[in-house]
Amino acid sequence: MENCPSHTFPQKESLEEHERRSQSGPGGNARPLHPDSQPAPANNSHQPSQSVVVTITDPRGLHLRSGRDVVRTASQFQARITAANLSRNSSAVDLKSILQLVQLQARQGHELQLAASGPDAEAAIEALRSLF
Amino acid sequence: MIGLVIVSHSAKLAEGVRELAVQMAGDEVGISQAGGLPDDAQALGTDAFKILSAIEEVWCEDGVLLLMDVGSSVMSAEIALEMLPEQQRRKCLLSNAPLVEGAIVAALHAGLGEPLQTVNAVAEAALSTPKLANTG
Numbered sequence A: 001m002e003n004c005p006s007h008t009f010p011q012k013e014s015l016e017e018h019e020r021r022s023q024s025g026p027g028g029n030a031r032p033l034h035p036d037s038q039p040a041p042a043n044n045s046h047q048p049s050q051s052v053v054v055t056i057t058d059p060r061g062l063h064l065r066s067g068r069d070v071v072r073t074a075s076q077f078q079a080r081i082t083a084a085n086l087s088r089n090s091s092a093v094d095l096k097s098i099l100q101l102v103q104l105q106a107r108q109g110h111e112l113q114l115a116a117s118g119p120d121a122e123a124a125i126e127a128l129r130s131l132f
Numbered sequence B: 001m002i003g004l005v006i007v008s009h010s011a012k013l014a015e016g017v018r019e020l021a022v023q024m025a026g027d028e029v030g031i032s033q034a035g036g037l038p039d040d041a042q043a044l045g046t047d048a049f050k051i052l053s054a055i056e057e058v059w060c061e062d063g064v065l066l067l068m069d070v071g072s073s074v075m076s077a078e079i080a081l082e083m084l085p086e087q088q089r090r091k092c093l094l095s096n097a098p099l100v101e102g103a104i105v106a107a108l109h110a111g112l113g114e115p116l117q118t119v120n121a122v123a124e125a126a127l128s129t130p131k132l133a134n135t136g
Helices: A012-024 A064-074 A098-103 A121-129 B011-024 B048-058 B072-083 B099-111 B116-128
Strands: A049-055 A080-085 A111-117 B003-008 B031-035 B064-068 B092-094
Touching (some): B003 B048, B011 B031, B011 B099, B064 B072
Parallel strands (some): B003 B031, B064 B092
Antiparallel strands (some): A049 A111, A080 A111
C-alpha cells in the first residue's frame, strides 16, 4: 500500500498534472476535481469531504475483480465517491459504477485521486484506500 | 435478491458470460443460462423452452432479469415469458442492456441486494458508458 493522505497533498507532480488537466480539460461530461480539497470548512460541515491519492500496486492493474470489491465497498456509504486517474489526466468517475471504474484504465503504478463528499466521507475514504 | 438469466445464440457464449457474472455476484445470486438450440449444443440459435427452464431454475419472488444477445434472442425470451403464469411473468423483465457489460453490472448490483428495476436501470446505463471514455 502506497497511499498518501490528502493532508500531504498536493505532491508536486500530481499538482502539475492537475493543472495541465484544468487548462486543457477533456470537456464534455468532465466533472470538476478537487485534488487539493481539505476537510470541509465549518459552514459546510454537514457535507464533509475527503480525498486521498492511492497508487495501484497490483501488477495486473485495477481489473474487473478488484473493481468489484471497490464498488461493493463504495456502495456501503451514502457519500458521493469519485475517482480520477491522475496518471492519465482522466476526469472523475463514479466509484459506485463498475463500468465507469474500469474506464480509468488504471495500470500498476498509476495514481488515483479518490474523493468523497457526504456525511460518511471520511469513513468511506478510510475503507476504500485499503483496497488499493 | 433477484435472479439473472443469460440468453445467447451460442451455448459457449452464454456459459462464458455466466462465468463472468458469477464472479461479480455473491453466492446468493441465482444465475442461469440458455444458449444454443436444445437438440444440438453446437447449433447456434435460441429456444423459448430452454429460456423458460432457465427462468424456472433461478425463479424467486424478487424477480428475474433476462439479458439477451441480439435479434431473435429477444423474440425467444418474449415467447418464454408468454408461457409463464401471469403471477410469475409480471416479475420478469427483459433488459435492454448489452449482454456482457449488462451481465457484469447486473450481477454485481443483484449481489448488493438491489431490486429488479434498479438492477435493470444500472445495467441499461451500460448503453451510454463507452469503454474508452475519460482518458486523454
